[in-house]
Amino acid sequence: MRPESTNGTGGGGGLAVPMAWLCAEYIADELLRAGGLVEPGSLEYQAGRRTLALTVYLGDGTDGAPGTGADDRLDEWLTRTSHGHPWEDWVRERLAVRQEHDGDDEGLALARETWQRLEGTHLLATDLGALTAAPAAGLTVDESEAVWLPSWRLGLPLGHLALRLY
Template identity: 55%
Template sequence: MAWLYAEYIADELLRTGHLIPPGTIEFRAGRETLALTIYLSDSTDELSGIGVVSSLDEWLSLTTYDHPWETWVRERLAERTAAGRDSVAVGPDLELALASWRWLSGTEILAADLGGAIPWHQAADLGVDESEKVWMPAWQLGLPLGHLAIHLF
């Protein structure tokens, strides 16, 4: 239930922010990225009694541009997988989180180059050129969407 609750919270944050139409691959990238952030930020793996308002600051800091989100996710998933093996069974919540991570890291989306794949000296005078598109893992698009959705909440 913890994963489904995290996914529900992520879905509501994105819908409330009206950033991207539901049903698009971009919306899914944002929802899955936010759900992983929410799920993995809870150390009890149960999301019991979670206070959304009190958690927003933590989720904002985890999704900021300079936070090593990908590394953080990999480490947290590895820790939970190891803990699950020690207790003989990996639960369904962790299985869903792992499936989400596989999708986020294995699916590439063509999107505006927000991260600077274009050399800085070419983009310095232009700012962000939204016509310049690059292929990126889904989580790289989902992360700023999730961050903005949290910020707008």
């Protein structure tokens, strides 16, 4: 991202995008590219990148606290994106906590905007929520039956798979 001022005469001189958010997007992008699950630039890719970026940004272990290693952060992200985890509720809760703690910082504004895009953008996809039992029980997904889903519902399992492949 470009600095707010490129000629050296303007105020600020900081990044237009806060470093914490920039790092979260970079990590999400690298994980998805390394996984090679979908074509970069596709709607599915964007959904996965946004979902992972929110997970990384809002995660408890992303602040570099002492004793928080890369494996701990990866485990946290895997847990947050796993099937059955109330990710949507977790995001709403973490956004509210960050708002209370940090106020209106730029990173939080980008996280809220990303969440609104994930909720507001709907993609036509196979209805993975139609499964009532574990796939091991012999039930299969009818891939011809598609529904409109908020993009995070597609991005979440995609992000989880990318994390598993890492």
